[in-house]
Amino acid sequence: MADTYARLELRDISKRFPGVLANDNVSLTVMPGEIHALLGENGAGKSTLVKMIYGIMAPDSGQILWDGQAVRIQNPKAARKLGIGMVFQHFSLFEAMTVLENIALGLDTKVSRAALEVEILKVMNTYGLTLDPKRIVSTLSVGERQRIEIVRALLLNPKLLIMDEPTSVLTPQEVGQLFETLRKLAAQGCSILYISHKLHEIIALCETATILRGGKLIATCDPRKETPRKLAEMMIGANLKEISKVAGRTFGDVKFAVRNLTLPKIGDFGTALNEIEFEVKAGEIFGIAGVAGNGQNELLEALGGEVLAHSNDAISIAGAGVGKCGPTERRAFGLGAVPEERNGHAAVSDFSLQDNAVLTARNRMNMVSAQLIDPSASNAFSQKVIMSFGVKAQGTKATAGSLSGGNLQKYIMGREILQNPVVLVVSQPTWGVDAGAAAAIRQAIVDLAAKGSAMVIISQDLDELLELCDTLSVINLGKLSKPLKVGEVSVEEIGLLMGGIHGEVQHAH
Amino acid sequence: MRIKLEKRAEPSRFMLFATPVAAVVFTILIGAVLFDALGYDGLGTVKEIFFTPILASYKWQDVATKAAPLILIALGLSLGNQAKVWNIGAEGQYIAGALAGALVAYLTPGVASHWIIIPMVIAGVLGGAAWAAIPAFLKTKLNVNEVLTSLMLVYVALQLLSYLVTGPWKDPNGHNFPQTAPFTDAQLLPHSIAGTFIPPGLVIAFVLMLAFWLVVSRSVYGFQVRVVGAAPSAARYAGFSANGTVWSTLLISGGMAGLAGILEATSQLGQLNLGFPSNYGFTAIIVSFLGRLHPVGVFIAGIVLAITYVGGQVAQTTVHVPSASGGIFQALMLFLILAGDVLVRYRLVLK
Numbered sequence: 001m002a003d004t005y006a007r008l009e010l011r012d013i014s015k016r017f018p019g020v021l022a023n024d025n026v027s028l029t030v031m032p033g034e035i036h037a038l039l040g041e042n043g044a045g046k047s048t049l050v051k052m053i054y055g056i057m058a059p060d061s062g063q064i065l066w067d068g069q070a071v072r073i074q075n076p077k078a079a080r081k082l083g084i085g086m087v088f089q090h091f092s093l094f095e096a097m098t099v100l101e102n103i104a105l106g107l108d109t110k111v112s113r114a115a116l117e118v119e120i121l122k123v124m125n126t127y128g129l130t131l132d133p134k135r136i137v138s139t140l141s142v143g144e145r146q147r148i149e150i151v152r153a154l155l156l157n158p159k160l161l162i163m164d165e166p167t168s169v170l171t172p173q174e175v176g177q178l179f180e181t182l183r184k185l186a187a188q189g190c191s192i193l194y195i196s197h198k199l200h201e202i203i204a205l206c207e208t209a210t211i212l213r214g215g216k217l218i219a220t221c222d223p224r225k226e227t228p229r230k231l232a233e234m235m236i237g238a239n240l241k242e243i244s245k246v247a248g249r250t251f252g253d254v255k256f257a258v259r260n261l262t263l264p265k266i267g268d269f270g271t272a273l274n275e276i277e278f279e280v281k282a283g284e285i286f287g288i289a290g291v292a293g294n295g296q297n298e299l300l301e302a303l304g305g306e307v308l309a310h311s312n313d314a315i316s317i318a319g320a321g322v323g324k325c326g327p328t329e330r331r332a333f334g335l336g337a338v339p340e341e342r343n344g345h346a347a348v349s350d351f352s353l354q355d356n357a358v359l360t361a362r363n364r365m366n367m368v369s370a371q372l373i374d375p376s377a378s379n380a381f382s383q384k385v386i387m388s389f390g391v392k393a394q395g396t397k398a399t400a401g402s403l404s405g406g407n408l409q410k411y412i413m414g415r416e417i418l419q420n421p422v423v424l425v426v427s428q429p430t431w432g433v434d435a436g437a438a439a440a441i442r443q444a445i446v447d448l449a450a451k452g453s454a455m456v457i458i459s460q461d462l463d464e465l466l467e468l469c470d471t472l473s474v475i476n477l478g479k480l481s482k483p484l485k486v487g488e489v490s491v492e493e494i495g496l497l498m499g500g501i502h503g504e505v506q507h508a509h
Numbered sequence: 510m511r512i513k514l515e516k517r518a519e520p521s522r523f524m525l526f527a528t529p530v531a532a533v534v535f536t537i538l539i540g541a542v543l544f545d546a547l548g549y550d551g552l553g554t555v556k557e558i559f560f561t562p563i564l565a566s567y568k569w570q571d572v573a574t575k576a577a578p579l580i581l582i583a584l585g586l587s588l589g590n591q592a593k594v595w596n597i598g599a600e601g602q603y604i605a606g607a608l609a610g611a612l613v614a615y616l617t618p619g620v621a622s623h624w625i626i627i628p629m630v631i632a633g634v635l636g637g638a639a640w641a642a643i644p645a646f647l648k649t650k651l652n653v654n655e656v657l658t659s660l661m662l663v664y665v666a667l668q669l670l671s672y673l674v675t676g677p678w679k680d681p682n683g684h685n686f687p688q689t690a691p692f693t694d695a696q697l698l699p700h701s702i703a704g705t706f707i708p709p710g711l712v713i714a715f716v717l718m719l720a721f722w723l724v725v726s727r728s729v730y731g732f733q734v735r736v737v738g739a740a741p742s743a744a745r746y747a748g749f750s751a752n753g754t755v756w757s758t759l760l761i762s763g764g765m766a767g768l769a770g771i772l773e774a775t776s777q778l779g780q781l782n783l784g785f786p787s788n789y790g791f792t793a794i795i796v797s798f799l800g801r802l803h804p805v806g807v808f809i810a811g812i813v814l815a816i817t818y819v820g821g822q823v824a825q826t827t828v829h830v831p832s833a834s835g836g837i838f839q840a841l842m843l844f845l846i847l848a849g850d851v852l853v854r855y856r857l858v859l860k
Contacts, residue, residue: 018515306745328748337746345742350520351735358732359747372727402519 005068007032007191008053008160013062015048022048024215025062030160030208035182035192037202037223039235040212041434042405046195049212050162053193054086055079067159077108085153086162091145095138095269099148102137106152123154127181138269142292143174150181160191167201168460169292172495179205197235197435198463199228213237236435243439243467245446251470252282253318255454256423261314261323263302265478271295273302274479280423280454280471285445287469288458288480291498295478296458297340300427303456304337305330318422331364334422338412340431340458342405346412349401353393356400357382357415364419381418389414390440406437413441417448424448427458442468462494476500514855521853528849529799529806533813536842543837544830553828558820558838570706571819572812574777575789577710578603578769580811582793584714584721585765587802589758591725593738596759598644598659599766600790601666602637606767607774608670609636611689611781614696615678621695629696630771637767638760640666645759649752655759667786674782688782698776710772714808717765721804734758766790788836792818795843814839 008030015023023045030036040046051057053064055073063070066082073079076086093102104116111119120133131147140148146166153161163182167175182192182205196202202209202223209223211234219234257279265272273295280286290296301307303315305327312321317333325333343349347356358378362368367377382396389410393403400408409430416424429445430438445468449455458475459465465472466486474481474497481497537555545551562568582599589596596602610633617625643662647653671687680690701708725731733749741751769789774781796814800806821835 018518304746305748326748326750327746331748339742339746341742344740345746348736348740348743350739355732359736359743362729368729371729372723373729373732375727399519 006030006065007034007067008193009065009068010049010053011063011065013049013052013059013064015045015052015057015060017048021215023052023059026212026215026217028210028217028220030191030193032159032191033186033189034208035186035194035206037206037209038193038195038212039197039199039202039209039223039231041197041235042432043214043434044212044235045215046212047164048215050086050164050193050195053079053160054084054162080108080156080158083157083159084162085156085158085160087146087149087153087164087166089165089168091149093137093145093148095136097137098133099131099135099137099140100133102148103133103152103155107155119155120151123151127154127184128177129181142169143171143177146170146178154185158190160193161185162193162195164195165197166194167196167198171291171498172462172491173499175201199223199231202231203228211235232435238436243442243446245468246450249283249450249470251284252452254279255282255318256280256456257316258303259314259316261302261309263298263307263309266298266307271298271478273298274477276302276478276480278473278480278483280456282452282454283449284471285449285455285457285469286483287465287472287486288456288475289462289465289472289494289498290458290460290475292460294475296427296460296475298478299475300337300339300425300458303425304335304339327360328363331360331419334420336360336416336419336421336424338416338424338426338429340427342408342412343401347400347408350399352397352399353386353391353403353411354378354382354396356411357385357396361415361419381415385411385414385418388418389444404434406433409433410437410441413444417444420451421448421453423454423456425456425458428461429457429459430461430464431459438464462491462498466491474498511859513858514851515858517854517856521856524849524853525801528852529801529810529846532799532842532845532849535845536838539841539845540838544834549830550828554824554830554834557824557827558817558835560820561823562816562819568819568823570701570708572815573701573706573711574708574815575818576811576815577708577714578773578789579793579796579814580714580808581710581717581769581772582762582766582790583796583800583807583811584717584804585762586793586797587800587804587807588721588725588734589762590797591738591802592734592754592758594648594755594758595656596641596644596659596762597656597794598641598661598663598790599762599793600786600788601659601663602640602763602766603770603773603790604663604666604670604786605640606633606637606764606770607781607785608666608673608770609633609639609767610771610774611678611692612636614692615689617696618693621693623695625695626698626775629775630768633767633771633774634764635767637770638764640767641759641763642756645756648755648759655755659759663790670781670785671783678781680780686782689780691780692775696775697779698772700776709776710769713768713772714811718804718808725804730757766793792839795839795846798846799842814842817842 006029010028012025012027013023014025026049038046052059055075055078100117117133124131129147129151131144186192194206206223210220211218223231258276261273261276263273271294305325309315309323312323314323317335320333322330322333339345358367358373361381365381367374379396386393391411392407429441445455457468469486471483472486473483474494477500537559541551541555544554562572586596586599610629613629613632640662644655644658647658648655674689675687678689680688698709734754736747736749737744737751737754744751792814796807796810800810817835817838824830824834825832
């Protein structure tokens with residue numbers, strides 16, 4: 001009987017990259033119909049492992065068995081032929097084309113339009129996926145775009161579906177829908193390899209979890225029998241630090257106020273900002289939740305001064321209107337900003353950490369006199385950031401690109417925090433950052449607020465916002481909801497706002 | 510066995526310095542083989558092009574004279590190249606600078622004071638900058654690629670020069686040759702600093718090299734230029750204007766080319782004619798990359814390329830290679846530098 005064999009078995013897989021052993025004798029077994037979690041921090045080797053299963057790269061040593069047969073998967077096409085489908089974290093879709101056209105482009109064999117449309121509708125009906133094949137991709141939400149990728153994978157009748165961090169861009173409701181689909185698939189015998197670092201999702205969905213750390217297999221366990229805390233500790237290999245936040249804090253004066261900030265969209269696929277209004281008091285942490293692509297980047301750039309407002313009053317720092325000031329002037333007023341993209345936006349990858357300190361701290365930290373940069377001042381400040389924030393780097397001359405994501409983010413956060421900003425706006429403070437660094441960054445945010453700075457945190461990670469923030473708004477299609485008090489608002493309400501259902505919040509539950 | 514390229518964790522500093530030197534060495538080797546295969550004396554060609562100008566002291570003045578404009582232009586281009594603003598039209602700005610300086614001379618034939626040279630040089634700088642302002646305007650206002658516009662303006666400048674020296678500015682006593690009237694004594698700079706072989710342009714180039722060095726390595730503006738080139742989004746985040754950088758680097762590189770043009774006209778030619786453009790503006794692009802966009806490197810690279818200019822002429826008469834051979838060596842060198850660049854970020858591994 002075929003079912004006596006594991007659907008997929010990896011035996012002692014190793015893969016080495018220059019300077020790093022990405023996978024070190026990793027073994028795992030996925031049975032037919034099993035939902036199997038692959039859990040680990042960024043850089044633990046999850047992606048590398050999955051890329052070898054999907055034929056994107058070949059293992060240096062070890063064996064891959066498919067239905068009990070040893071196989072060599074040369075390329076993704078070969079993987080798809082075996083029955084392996086994959087939904088990537090980053091979608092590969094043409095924005096200007098329809099759903100149907102996008103799916104047709106990704107197929108290995110030629111199928112007529114009409115036949116394909118029938119197939120697509122059949123797959124969607126079977127798994128309860130709703131999507132109009134004639135819609136243009138650029139008009140779809142991120143959750144809908146993900147459905148295209150899922151349908152594309154399901155059309156091949158896969159026996160194994162690999163999902164790479166699928167929920168990072170979804171609202172809580174969309175996550176629920178996705179889980180329904182995955183459970184249905186599994187019930188029909190399709191195995192699912194589910195990559196994530198979100199522990200409660202894994203506990204809710206998966207029967208088995210393989211935990212990787214530093215390229216090594218740490219444990220295989222049943223996540224339903226573990227606590228999130230235990231899983232997290234296996235994942236990071238250390239005790240998890242709780243964030244200490246003083247309860248019952250009181251806030252000072254309004255330090256940051258945004259009034260009727262409206263900006264047209266830039267480019268075909270940008271998002272316009274529509275009458276954004278909020279204010280943040282000294283010591284307050286204000287969160288902005290929302291699904292990616294709803295204007296978060298545009299808002300960060302507008303708040304940081306990269307894009308100017310139409311009037312000075314639109315944005316004010318401690319009472320001073322700065323809407324028409326550029327980033328340099330706004331920093332002089334005490335604004336700090338950390339954009340989501342570290343490499344190439346918040347930092348220059350090819351520059352040393354010292355030069356990256358000059359990027360935003362040159363004036364506030366007195367590194368410039370008579371238009372000349374004082375290298376000893378930038379070096380000292382850079383050194384201070386590295387020391388205070390425990391950045392693992394080979395000194396201030398190391399390039400930003402040589403640091404891991406978590407270390408670079410700590411450096412960037414440290415660079416802004418040590419300038420004692422009156423207001424600090426941060427987008428995705430812990431995106432792609434390992435759990436240890438994430439905890440340190442969150443603690444630093446709380447500490448800075450405790451010292452009286454007004455904080456604005458833009459994040460897609462709702463758990464993070466609920467943990468950190470005092471007040472929360474949701475951004476949807478460039479419009480910001482009314483502020484909600486954290487602790488008084490339910491996750492369901494926030495989820496509905498994230499999905500763009502504004503009026504129905506009151507009677508949603 | 511297979512040779513593979515593997516990305517380095519950090520760009521190699523050793524390769525940064527080694528590849529330009531290797532490019533020169535390989536140019537010499539490949540050039541020797543190439544010219545041998547074409548039936549010329551390959552080794553002789555290489556010797557004449559690369560070594561005669563160094564070994565024969567009477568060639569030094571020639572080398573220094575050719576190096577001056579190359580270095581001046583390449584200093585400006587290197588600044589723009591760091592910001593990834595690609596000014597390919599320095600040749601046109603060089604001509605425009607000379608024309609603007611000559612206009613001052615043309616309007617002031619009666620002034621006997623040597624001080625007239627100052628407004629002439631200033632006009633030269635402004636003329637070059639004005640020519641470069643056209644691509645800057647088109648780039649910042651209409652997003653037109655500066656590579657195309659600056660290059661096309663070279664040919665406009667050539668036509669303008671040709672029109673002026675054959676038309677309104679033609680020397681009435683010039684036996685109908687396409688040239689302007691000679692500059693008056695007051696309007697001339699000496700060929701070389703008295704008692705040396707050093708032309709005044711090279712002294713100015715040296716001083717400006719030091720100034721550029723300071724600006725590039727220490728000033729906020731130099732930092733801005735590097736950030737704009739390396740990461741445009743980070744530049745905006747840091748409060749540096751991309752359009753401002755396009756304008757300033759084009760105006761500076763145009764001004765430097767204009768300066769080279771008017772110095773060449775007043776210290777070497779003494780007039781303008783159809784032979785005035787000598788491709789310095791194009792060769793300076795090679796100088797800029799061979800010198801790794803660094804002012805000191807540019808100074809050295811300018812001398813190396815000047816040697817090939819002078820050596821190319823020597824080789825024509827001694828080993829009878831075609832006049833294009835100097836250009837072939839220069840082009841070979843540019844290709845090898847650009848090809849060698851890959852080794853800064855990648856290493857070769859044998860598998």
